Amino acid sequence: MAATAWLERTDLTPYGGVEPNAEWAAEVRRLAEERDAVLLAHNYQLPEIQDIAHHTGDSLALSRIAAESEASTIVFCGVHFMAxxxxxxxxxxTVLIPDARAGCSLADSIDADQLRAWKAEHPGAVVVSYVNTTAEVKAETDICCTSSNAVDVVRSIPEDREVLFLPDQFLGAHVRRVTGRDNLHIWAGECHVHAGINGPELAEKAAANPDADLFIHPECGCATSALYLAGEGTVPAERVHILSTGDMVKAARQTKSSTVLVATEIGMIHQLKLAAPEIDFRAVNDRASCRYMKMITPAALLRALREGKDEVHVDPEIAARGRASVQRMIEIGQPGGGE
Structure with missing residues (x-):
């Protein structure tokens, strides 16, 4: 599916009509216990969904928590590839996603057929896929990576081997810049939300907040601009941090700045404020909201728990091959933040 396909859909009205009040919270927790379910919420979810979850974090960390949980049912409040x-x-x-229509423009910027065709053009190349990909793409992958360990994964590959890196072009550019690897081929995919956080608005915000730290997700269109600002001395290099969502939470607890500019999806601000309430976290682009993440509404979560919808299925053979690519990544080292 093309990267813009999710944007073109018209059947994406979220489930509504439920207020996230104390009564709702009590019913969600009661139903979760009744269904023997663990509730997982991604960092980009609505604040009320994050607050009701048993665990909040990035997608890979949550999936690993789910695997270790004794619960028989996983309710994954995120987008479909995460579930x-x-x-x-x-x-x-049993894995449930409260609304199966919650897709991802980045994951859908490459499908398995496109990847197979790309591999045919580069026989012998090692395929490195960001975890933000579909199960079918993971099944065609040699090693998965996260935004935290993408550099380490690529460095683990012999230097004389070609590498096909997908699907995010901004994360790929970051890896190429750090490794200096000229045989790294990058797929031209992007997250439409992160790509929309651009360099000029980052420069403007940085100039207006000269003492602020910059937390930049490597999927952002402004990541290169952030490094340019540091290289030019416009922003002190020690204030520029290229971070996964999971690592942003860690950095929030360690920063000495009173203000932090955050370049990622705005749902992340909620977790950062919980981690360090004394710090003023400001979005570089306060319009950077993923409509697919926000489809997991209070009503959708109730629906999932009451009706057992929407259940996620993955073909066992595809799952086994995809699991192998994730396991190879874990064997290289701790994967850190999922995205």
């Missing part, structure tokens, strides 16, 4: 990853790592468990 698929949980199913890949926990094939024996």
């Amino acid at each position: 698929e990853t949980a199913k890949i790592l926990s094939p024996e468990k």
Whole structure:
């Protein structure tokens, strides 16, 4: 599916009509216990969804928590590829996503057929796929990576081997810049939300907040601009941090700045404020909201728990191959933040 396909859909009205009040919270927790379910919420979810979850974090960390949980049911409040990853790592468990229509422009910027064709053009190349990909793409992958360990994964590959890096072009550019590897081929995919956080608005915000730290997700269109600002001395290099969502939470607890400019999806601000309430976290682009993440509404979560919808299925053979690519990544080292 093309990267813009999700943007062109018209059937994406979220489930509504439920207020996230104390009564709702009590019913969600009651139903979760009744269904023997663990509730997982991605960092980009609505604040009320993050607050009701048993665990909040990035997608890979949550999938690993799900695999270790004794619960028989996983309710994954995130987008579809994330629930698929949980199913890949926990094939024996029931995995529910509150709204299966919650897709991802980045994951859908390459499909398995396109990847197979790309591999045919580069026989012998090692395929490195970001975890933000579908199960079918993971099944065609040699090694998965996260935004935290993408550099380490690529460095683990012999230097004389070609590498096909997918699907995010900005994360790929970051890896190429750090490794200096000229035989790294990058797929031209992007997250439409992160790509929309651009260099000029980052420069403007940085100039207006000269003492602020910059937390930049490597999927952002402004990541290169952030490094340019540091290289030019416009922003002190020690204030520029290229971070996964999981690592942003860690950095929030360690920063000495009173203000932090954050370049990622705005749902992340909620977790950062919880981690360090004394710090003023400001979005570089306060319009950077993923409509697919926000489809997991209070009503959708109730629906999932009451009706057992929407269940996520992954073909066992595809799941086994995808699981192998994730396991190879874990064997290289701790994967850190999922995205």
